[in-house]
Amino acid sequence: MTSNTKSRAHVEPSARDPIASWLDVFVGLLNLPKEQQRTIRDELEDHLRSRVDDLLITGITESEATRQAVAELGDTAELAKSFRAASRTSHTRRLIMTASICTLLGAATVLGFSTITGTALNANHTTNAAMVSTKPESIAVRDRTYGELFADLQSHTNTPVLIHWDRLGDAGIEPDEPVNLDVDPLPPHRVYMLIRERTMDEWSDPLAVIESDDLIEITTQSHEDARTTTLRTHDIRDLLTTRTGMTPADLIDGNTSKTRWRAEAEGIFETIVELVETESWVIMGGDRARGQLAGASLLIEAPERLHERVEEILTMLRVDADESRALARAAQEQATTDARKALEIEMHDTDRALTLAKSELDDAKMRYANYAARCERLMLNTSGMPGTRDFDPDEWEAKLVELRRTEADRDLARQRLNDLMQRVSLLELTIQRVQARMMASPAESQTSAINPDPVHLRLETIDRLEAQGRLDADRANSMRQRAQEQLNRANAGR
């Protein structure tokens, strides 16, 4: 590349302005190496500023001209996508080369180099190896033309080689054009690989070597693609069901289900386009592959090699979906086990609390009975009361004081007794609730732990309201009793 400077009118240097801001956003979407981003940014900046200059001549304001110039670029994300696809061609095509390596190795075998590549060959290629001469010598590459090189390659096999020069010419490979491979000499299979790699990098239509039992063809990838293009239906119903948790029957439920199902199907198609030679798809500006969603099927018209890649991707997605499902199942089982353990712990703790509460209740009953009996005795002890002969005001006053204190103690004991009775009642209720949950199936246990049934919800509400003082004890107990009866009826019916 060269660089020179010219002076031109209507051109301003870059500055921090709406165009620069838009370009910042745009290059952020490119996801390309910095140098490529800079190149694309500079070229688009020149485009935008040139366009603004032209629009200004029509008499509109600069801000309006800028807005229109940016709007003419279309959707920013889509624009970034097309730049990305064009700039990643070499990398993507290297992936294609990997996929085609068997074809190349097959050709190498036919050309008499099974000793070099033998370990990588399959049974089909072995058949070809038996048909050919075995001349493992390398061939000269440096300063050769494509015509000379292919002629040499032909001389290394007994199988006829058909070179489609008309097709290769379309892709820029002419018989008299230098190969420009600065290495010498090379075995034929390496020559094929290098030429193919070079054509991948430099041209949109790389070299393809197609091997059959009785013919080797050297042509372009587009030619081979055109010959093997077919329309196929890929059933993705299972994938959609796994990924959405929905079945086709659920689609009857309404538009939301249909939208979700469709979005998932589109997501799968986008994944395929992204991973399978992106620039070949019609929706990405290519002309070799097209796809359409039809319910739970993916209709794809594409060359055989792309169909194979689509199948690979769908298989990967299925494996991934199965693994996700297995993980979800394991997580659910773990949650069920955890919920069960939590219930057992709750049961154990409640049971201990109930035992303790009952013991305290027994003590409280005894204490209350003692105070009550003592009060009775004090009240019956009338000796020294006013009006009697042995009335002693001091003694009488002392008796009254003791009686009041004992009555106060008795009342406290009664309060404590009531509290403990209520506590025991609550704990018994809790045990019944936990038992009911434990008796339910594991799945139901888990669900009920997350979404308690209405009776449990009501009981918890009663507890909360009472604790907050918004419900008196009598009313709360009455409500608990009704809820308990309802729970008992439900358990009996289960």
Place this chain on the structure above:
Amino acid sequence: MPEPTTPKLKQEQAELVVLALLRDEPKYGYAISRDVQARSDGAFRLTPGALYPLLTKLEKQGLVSASWEEVKADTADPDADGRRRKWYRLSAKGQRRLDQRIADHRRFTQLIDGFIEGDAARASA
């Protein structure tokens, strides 16, 4: 007679149009886009989303070569940086590709014309 629909350039045709525009002189992206519209009386439009990826592809194939130029306004500060402009020039290989594309196009048009004229001849008979 129904109104003819506005034609849309397919990828191969867009390539032919761009190579043909570069045959006369080097051009930069915006100039190519403007010339496509002007020389087709506004019938063809090459959006930046189609044009620049196509130019990238042509450059990778060696059909065009590119060079950068720094451009400035006449009134700009001579010490300030200008912006960069990318110029495209048709290569020898690009010229061969263009010749091939033109020949293909002419043959294709001739064949289609044969059908149309055949129909017209039958209709007049």
